Amino acid sequence: MAIPALAVPALAAGFADPVHDAQRSFAAVMRAMSEPGLPVPLASDLDPPAPLSREAAACALALLDYETPVFLDAALSAAPAVAAFLRFHTGAPVVDDPAAARFAFIADAAALPDFGAFAQGEPDYPDRSATLIVQVSDFGTGAIVLEGPGIKGRRSFSAAPLPSDLPARLAANRALYPLGIDLILTAPGGVLGLPRTVKPVMED
């Protein structure tokens, strides 16, 4: 059937069950942040505009609202439907200045921006720091070894694509503790938390 010329572009739907889908998405993120480096299942039936992934969209709908300025990376900014989707379903203001954002969404993980561009928190209020939600294509084990709260002994993970200097960046972030940014990686079917407390174990 022909689409009427004046029709408003269809906006992708939000959570089918807003209360419980938000709770389930949050519960997965909470578990992921509590046990860094552990891939935690996150089922999302959202169908957001590309290149926003359905898991990143679930995090957005669970956590964002008018109180949380959000920054979108170049890949997401290039698709205006993404900002429209987030504005419509969350009310979060989309900001150009990464330092002003409470949340940042990164679709091009290989071009992960420098963490220093984002709010690091303040000495009296280290919670006033950004959370970066970074889309990767899959999780595995092995490449990066972590220690820290939430980890009994050590835990290893891998995720691709990510910059090869990610362990060094995480270590630099950890050195700012209790300041620093927190990362949530999303991949098809799951999320993985990298809060500022993680200490990458450098092999040499």
Added chain:
Amino acid sequence: MNAPVTASSMPAITYNFAYLDEQTKRMIRRAILKAIAIPGYQVPFASREMPMPYGWGTGGVQVTAAILGADDVLKVIDQGSDDTTNAVAIRTFFETTAGVATTTRTQDATIIQTRHRIPEAELKAGQTIVFQVPIPEPLRYLEPRETETRRLHALADYGLMQVKLYEDIARHGHIATTYAYPVKVEGRYVMDPSPIPKFDNPKMNDSPALQLFGAGREKRIYAIPPHTQVVSLDFEDHPFKVQAFKEPCALCGATGVYLDEVILDDKGGRMFVCSDTDHCSTRQAEGHTGTMSAPYQEAAHD
């Protein structure tokens, strides 16, 4: 699918799931994630009025309401007991507003909301314990100004706390603090564990469970992720020690647990029994007895 829960006892009132509105839950959830990322640090949050007085644990109730899902199984304890007025009221509140399953069995719960105890049964990975906190700031009695305590935490300047504990030693010959005994989390933030007996402090260290703390009146949320180092403050010449009890539980014979004194009569008769009622009744059902036990058949009939 997304229908509000209707309380059968109050047919005219409908609630959002777990009472809180979704915007409030999101705000609390964001605070919880930052609290987990900065273990022991008190995250401010915009505490809401709840349909119960502050002394009833509105901070813990808000945290539980924000994390609770339809599939969770909730346990609520007050001083170790599932059956006090406070514990029953909070358990009923969540049965009514969220329709979730509840339990008294520590091992069956996915979320345990507690006032002033940590269960004796070891918590498991995947469980979350939510503490009700009256005064979240461990430095409050030493420094009343919030701007100053924030500064001291920012500088990790905990000299005041050391002085306070040392004054205890000077006055009593030992550290006299037995409840809300301060801990240092992951070598950084000094934290009030809430008014649990110091007996429970070691259970916080390296726990497989996630520990969340909510203070309603003071509008603070803080957290200890699983497997996080939690150390009770002490001195080399006065190391931290937990309370020890001379006799086992009079009902189940348990040792190495926290006991409450129960007055039996007005002639000085008394006994010591497990503060954790689930732990005690589980042991009794398994056939363990104490000096005051009724014959087992009677005990099994409650």
